[in-house]
Amino acid sequence: MAGVSGGGGPVDVERGELFALLVSQLHVEVSTRAHARRRPPRHPAGMANSFGAAERWRPWSHPTPRGVDLAFAISLFLLVTAWLVLDWVFGLGMDVWAAQGDQSQIDVAGLAHISRTQVLLVVVLTVAVLAGIYRAWRTVVAQVLAALLVGGVLMAAQHQWDTSHTSPGCIRYAAHC
Structure with a gap:
């Protein structure tokens, strides 16, 4: 006690x-x-808005967290770059090697590579638009840079195709060429 x-x-x-x-x-x-320490009560006009809870789930209502955005930006950029390199080496390179000098098979491999690169460009731009909707600005920038890279590869492939398939008889640009 x-x-x-x-x-x-x-x-x-x-x-x-x-x-x-x-x-x-x-x-x-x-x-x-x-x-x-309690917050003051909400204004009655704010309580009348029934869209407050519905807007919270929308992707554009809040920006994507920085860590998630950077993780997606870096991984998607590396994925696109690796896909381009592997498609150039194994997709086009192995098809040309397997053609054993057959020009028609080499042409088919070149056109297939151009087609795959065009599809990749559409996919990268679609991902950039989706990242913009989700307000992941770093992912948008990374995907735009990846789209520029894919566009450069596509231009190089198409230029290579155009220069290797011009008719030798046409010297100048005229109506009969």
Whole structure:
């Protein structure tokens, strides 16, 4: 038993009662502080807007977190770059090697490579638009850079195709060429 002096003199209080008294005083103090930190009530006009909860799920209502955006930007850019390199080496290169000098098979391999590169360009631009909708600006920039890379590869492949398939009899640009 412990002696606690109250307002009128020493009072015998057991330890459990003393602990309960301290906890109740602490609870009163904490709860009054919690009430002081509450937000003010919302304006009644804001409560009348029923679209607030529906707009939260829309992808453009909040920007994508920076870490997620960077992870997608870097991984998608590396994926597109690796696809271009592997398609150039294994897609076009192996088809040309397998053609064994047959020009028609080499032409088919070149056109197939151009077609695959065009599809990749459409896919990269679609991903860039989707990233813009989800407000992932770093992914948009990475996909635009990837689209420029794919466009450059496509221009090089088409230029190579055009220069290797011009008719030798046409020297100047005229109506009969």
